[in-house]
Amino acid sequence: MHNLSFDIAHMLAGGLVLVSFMQLYQDRLYALLNTFALHALVLALSVAWQAYIQNAPHLYVTAAIALVFKAIVIPVVLHRIIVRLGIHRAIEKVVGVGPAMLLGIGLVALSMVVMLRVTAEADPLAREDLAFALSVVLLGLLMMVTRRNAVSQVVGFMSLENGLVLAATGAKGMPLVVEFSIAFSILIAFIVIGIFLFRIRERFDSVDMQVLDRFRGERQ
C-alpha cells in the first residue's frame, strides 16, 4: 500500500525521530523547550493524520491533547519555571554532542533491526510506525541519561512518552482507554514534576541533579 497516505504517515513519524535527534544536541534550556514543542507539534500532526487515514475520530482527541498540552501549555509553563529558577542559561551535558549523536544513530538502527524483523507479517504502516516509535522512545531514554539537569530529564521523559503515543496510535484500533490514559498520566506526571521542581528549588537552590547526587547513598 505504497500510496500518498502511507508516505505522509511515514514522513511525519520519521520527522518525529528527526526532532528527537535535534533535542539531543540542544545545550540551552530555552532551545530545548522549543524543540520539545516542535516534537509535540509533529506528534500532533502525525496522530491527526493517523486519525484521518484510519477513520478513527477519537484519535483527534489525542492529537488535540498533544497539541494543546504538550506543544503549548507545558513548554510555556516550563519556560516560566526556568526563568523563575534563574537557570535559563547553558545546560551541561554528561556526554558530548558527537558521542550522543552516534549513540542515537546506533539506537535507531537497533530499533529498526528489532522491530522490522519481528513485525514482518503486520501491515507495513503499523510496522514502520512501531519502528519509529521505538526509536523515539530510545532516544528519549538516551536524553534522560545524558543530561544532568532536572528540567531536561523531564523533557527527555516527555519525548519518550511522545514515542509511546506514536506507537499506540499506529496500532490500529487500539482502544481509547489507553490513549486517554497516556494523556492523563502525562498530565499527572507533569503536576508531580512541577511540585518536585518547586520543592527542589526550595531546598537546594538548584535543579542540577549533580547537586542532588551529593546526598546520595549511605551516610556515615
Add this chain to the structure above:
Amino acid sequence: MIGPDDAVAALLWIPIVTAAVLAALPGYRLTARLNVLATLASFLFALSLFFVRPQPGAYLLIDDLNNVFIVLTTFVGFTTSVFSASYINHELEIGRLTPTHLRFYHAMYQVLMFAMNLALIANNIGLMWVAIELATLTTVMMVGIYRTHEALEAAWKYFILGSVGIALALFGTILVYMAARPVIGEGLDAMVWTILVAHAADFDPALLNVAFVFLLLGYGTKIGLAPLHAWLPDAHAEGPTPISAVLSGLLLNVALYALLRFKMLLAVNPLALAPGPLMVTLGLISLVFAALMLYRRRDIKRLFAYSSIEHMGIITFAFGMGGPLANFAGLLHMTMHSLTKSAIFYAVGHIAQVKGTQKIVDMGGLTVTNPVLGWGLVLGVVAIAGLPPLGIFMSEFLIVSSTFARQPLLAVPLVIGLLVGLGALFMRLNSIAFGEPRGERAPAQASFVPMFAHLALVLAAGIYLPPQLVVWLQNVARTLG
C-alpha cells in the same frame, strides 16, 4: 447479602471515597481511625471473594490467582494502617510531619490501596498498566513527604526510574495488542486478558517475544530486580516507614503479578520463547547481588530494602523455574515474604523512632533496652533469613529442593546467595539486638499487635499449612504453567 459484583465494586470504591474524605478531614485521631476502618472493610470484602466471585468482564476479573494477591494486599494494607496510626502519631509529636502533610499522607495511602486493588482486579492489560502507574505516582509523593534532601532525591530517582520502567511496560503492552489484533480483531477485546489467553496460541510469536522483553524490563524495574533496582533502597530508606512496609510487602508483588499475567500468555503459545530462563537469570542476579550488598549496609531501612531485592529475586527465580512445585513455592514465598518483611518494617519503624536515627552504628542491645521490640526484630530476622520452623524456611526449602531435582547447577548459586544473605543479616542483627546498649533508651510507644500478628501467621504457616490453602495454592500454581 452482598452480591459478587458488590464486593469488587467495594474494593475500588471504599479506598477512593475514603481518600476524598480523608483529604478533607482535619485532625489526627479521627482520620487515623477512619484509615484503619476503611482498610479493614476492604479486607473483609476481599475475603468474601473466596466464597462468591463475579463473572469476568471486559475490565475486571477475579480468578484464583489474583484472589490470593487481593487478600494479601488488603490484609497487609489493614495491618499497616494500624501500625501507621501509632507511627504517624510519633512523627507528628516530633514535628517531622505537619497536619497538612498528614491529611495528604492519609489520602495518598488510600489512593495507593485503590491503585493496587485496581491493578490486581483489572482484566484489561491497559487498565492494569494505568493502575500500576497510579500506584507509582502515589508512592513517589509519599516517599518525598519529609522533604529533606535525601527524601527528595530518593523520590526523584524513584520517579525517573519508575517512569522509564512504566514506559517500557506500556510499549510492551502495545506490542501485545499488536500481536493480538490479527487474531482477535480490532478494539477492546484485544486487550482483555481472558480473551488474550484464550487465543494466545495463535499470536505471532516473534512479536510476543519482543513484547515480553519490554514487559520484563518495565515491570522488572518496579519489582526491583537487579540491575534495575537502583530506586528501591533509597525509596525505602527515606520515606515514612509504613510506606516502606507497603512498598516491600505489596507494591513489588503487584508488579510481579503483572509480569506473571504476561508470562501466562507466553506459556500458552508453543512457538514463543520460554520466559523462564530470562526470569531465572534476573532472579539469580538479584539474589546474589543483594546478598553481597547486605554486608555493607549502615542504614537499617536500607538493609531490609536490600533484603527485599534478595527475596524478590528468589520469587522471580521460582516462577521462572515454573512447574507446579516451583510455582507453589514461589506463591508461598511471596506471601511469607510480604508478611515477614512488613512485620520487620513495623519493628524498624519504632526502633528508628526510639533511637532517633536509622544508622546501625547508633543502635545496640535492643533486647535489653526495649525487649519487646528487640525480640520482635530478632524473630522477624530469623524468619526472613529462612530458619526453621518459620514459613520462609519451608518455601525456600521447596524452591531449593525442586531446583536440585531439575537443574542442580542452578541450585548452587541459589544456595550460595541464600547463605551469604543469611550471614549478613545475622551479623547486623547481632550488633543491633545484642551486646552493649547504644543510643537512646526511651521506651517505645508502639502498637505491637500488627507485628506479632504477622509473625504469628508466618510461624503458624511454617508449622502447619491448612490443607484447603495448600489445595488452593496448588490450583493456582498449575494455572501459572
